Amino acid sequence: MVKLKPIGLYDELSFPDLEQMVAALKLTDRINMDQLYEEFCASLEEIQKATKDTTKSTSEKWVAIFQNVGKDNMTNMFKIVSFVLSVPGSNAFVERIFSLMANKWSDSRNRCSTELIKK
Template sequence: MKKKSEILVKTFDLFINQVIEYIKSYYDDYSEFYEKLSYFSAQSFKFLTWKNIIDVLNMIDIDDLDKDKLYSEFYDIKSLYYNLKTKNIKLNDQIKSYFSSKTNEFRASNFTNQNFVHDNSDSNDEGTISLSNKKDEDFIKSHELWAYILNTSPNATPNFKKMICYIFSIPCSNSFVESIFSNMKHCWNDYRNRMDIELISSELKIRMNSNYYCNQFYKRILTETQLLKQIRQNAKY
């Protein structure tokens, strides 16, 4: 009995070690690459350094990218970034205001979740809202930061924009892709099997990228006469 238990322990240890080695081999191959990509986050100490941009470009291949013009665009972007940071309004608040004006709504749910936490102490049954620490308040989402910078830049930055779009299209996992498949199964079911691929693609793009509420989408549709005409016809199929 003792011998069997020892064999079992050794077998289990071997299994665990193999799992650990597999995980290491999976991540080690891309660790350097993803580490360099992380420098494009505003929270990185190496944010906006030319050396990092060159390091990343040496690891990826972007067609028709003019590195000479990219160098000039980089310093335009860097100058704009520091000018935005020195304004009286915090950069995080500038970004919020920008997206609020673009969508005609203040995305309260997203910003509230970042800037406030619920206190579930016994002194208040309903929970009180308290300010989170300053680090959480100043947290900036990287994709929103770059969208704000690239769209407010007074100078054209086509090469820098192409590079940023390429970098942020690289998935860190397959979870987003899996969520699209789940949404596709929900859209394209047995009761809606007459829809073609183009229509499914359009519906998925709306689902995954739109910030409209149902009533906002309804009001928007009423202003699109050509779309309403197609809806009343068989063009929707």
């Protein structure tokens, strides 16, 4: 998790940070490091602007960067950011499902079929 922290853009992002992220996420076979370096250099100004903006969330910052630079110009960076941001921050959703299932399938309703619960 420490290696993924720079994606939050709370501090200045550097290329070695990106290299460590790629290695930690085991994306070395899907990311072209030479192109990633070029994308990083081309978008460095936008990344620095986003880092200074404390009013936006991490995802809003990255959306602004991709809009200003162009998502097509940052394919490798987009792969990394979308991979990291797609991981949920907590398991609250899963816990809620278990809670709902416990309400539906209780000791008094133990004969419910799987089809009924799905519906």
